[in-house]
Amino acid sequence: MGMAVGAYVLQLIAADKTERFTLITDDINKPHITPQQYEVLHGGGAEAAEIAKERLSRRRFLRRSMLAVWGLSTTAAVSGSLYMLYPNLAGQFGSALNVGKKSDFPAAKPSDFKIDQAGVYYRQNAKTYLVHLSKDTPFLLSGSNLSDQLDAETVKKDTDGSYWIALYQRCVHLGCTVPFKDECVSFKCPCHGSHYNVDGEFLDGPAPRSLDRFSLSFNGGDVMVDTGTLNNKVPHPDATTRLIKVPTVQCSA
Ligand code: FES
Numbered sequence: 405m406g407m408a409v410g411a412y413v414l415q416l417i418a419a420d421k422t423e424r425f426t427l428i429t430d431d432i433n434k435p436h437i438t439p440q441q442y443e444v445l446h447g448g449g450a451e452a453a454e455i456a457k458e459r460l461s462r463r464r465f466l467r468r469s470m471l472a473v474w475g476l477s478t479t480a481a482v483s484g485s486l487y488m489l490y491p492n493l494a495g496q497f498g499s500a501l502n503v504g505k506k507s508d509f510p511a512a513k514p515s516d517f518k519i520d521q522a523g524v525y526y527r528q529n530a531k532t533y534l535v536h537l538s539k540d541t542p543f544l545l546s547g548s549n550l551s552d553q554l555d556a557e558t559v560k561k562d563t564d565g566s567y568w569i570a571l572y573q574r575c576v577h578l579g580c581t582v583p584f585k586d587e588c589v590s591f592k593c594p595c596h597g598s599h600y601n602v603d604g605e606f607l608d609g610p611a612p613r614s615l616d617r618f619s620l621s622f623n624g625g626d627v628m629v630d631t632g633t634l635n636n637k638v639p640h641p642d643a644t645t646r647l648i649k650v651p652t653v654q655c656s657a
Pocket residue numbers: 575576577578579580593594595596597598609610611
């Protein structure tokens with residue numbers, strides 16, 4: 405009798421463990437069901453099959469939802485990385501910009517420059533001073549010395565014999581915006597006094613080089629400034645490299 409009772413108790417403990425295990429795995433793998441549904445499910449029959457089907461479709465729905473969320477987050481992460489690597493700057497500073505028609509920028513000799521009227525024009529969207537030197541500009545160099553220096557300073561010769569330069573507005577000393585001063589026909593930085601000629605060549609002050617310049621091209625009658633391509637390697641000029649003579653009128657400040 406004692407043995408039989410002991411065996412019965414052991415059986416109960418084993419059954420309890422199995423049920424607990426089933427309930428635990430149910431908790432992890434299955435959506436929550438009501439006690440009534442649980443009873444019917446474990447009793448079998450058509451109702452149980454219906455509930456099982458419903459649970460299966462719920463599981464499928466959950467799995468698909470999780471896959472969809474994962475897919476969306478992955479797509480967003482990949483798109484973000486691609487944007488960081490290849491930002492779309494079309495039409496913005498950093499890309500090639502159409503700054504206007506050639507006829508918007510009448511050429512002039514350096515001594516006749518006036519901001520936005522003759523020879524030098526500001527275009528805010530490109531952060532650029534567009535310089536248009538007339539074909540009779542008196543350069544200090546000639547022959548291959550002139551053509552080599554024009555190339556080195558990103559000066560573009562047009563088919564009508566005039567010359568174009570796209571100067572970046574930023575002072576190469578510490579980054580202030582440099583205004584063009586009509587009174588002394590040159591660029592003078594208000595921050596620490598760096599002074600540049602009409603073509604951006606260094607004149608005096610703390611700037612370590614001449615003004616930087618963007619690449620410039622023509623598209624039919626339009627002037628294109630590529631604000632993503634900068635020549636920042638034009639050194640202080642000397643007697644063998646200076647293109648334009650130094651202005652004689654002093655700037656007021
Ligand atoms: S920032 Fe122009 S001179 Fe210093």
